[in-house]
Amino acid sequence: GQNIDQPTEMTATEGAIVQINCTYQTSGFNGLFWYQQHAGEAPTFLSYNVLDGLEEKGRFSSFLSRSKGYSYLLLKELQMKDSASYLCAVSSNDYKLSFGAGTTVTVRA
């Protein structure tokens, strides 16, 4: 099975940087995903890591360390529209996704 942990809530100021950590224990690993979910909407894909290291995509970056079972999502130059829940998800060898409980990020002016 999968055990995925991430903080419940984080608050940051507009323009700042926030780092959301995710730790996981898995019986099989085929990559780690980050999804963004605004209230009342569906999750949407943000990033994917399968090899160790940093993947950068504009204001968002994601890091993976497979040996440590650790990932983080870095949100830079925060905007009000970034207020959402961020879900860490691990893909097992059969391509199922197991999701963490999500981190609610609140961006304040």
Add this chain to the structure above:
Amino acid sequence: DAGVIQSPRHEVTEMGQEVTLRCKPISGHDYLFWYRQTMMRGLELLIYFNNNVPIDDSGMPEDRFSAKMPNASFSTLKIQPSEPRDSAVYFCASSPTPGQSSYNEQFFGPGTRLTVL
């Protein structure tokens, strides 16, 4: 492409009634997933299909839940009889076969918000 399509978007029913949720995956995607999301339990995988065949239904909570995929463009999730604890948002997602894209990203539909009174 219109993305994953789900219907209805909202469903309110009374305990004991049958509920059928519908999903049309993205054309060409070989995997289809049904999830349930609640505040208490987060996003849980219920069942998934590959090429219309159910692969893993270990997340289906009990026999009241059933899912079918009669063809590549349609799937249903049925709850009979429904109970108040089934109230949740039900998402359908689809993904391409690994190898067709660089990773097996799942694309989610807008969800069906189910309320059982």
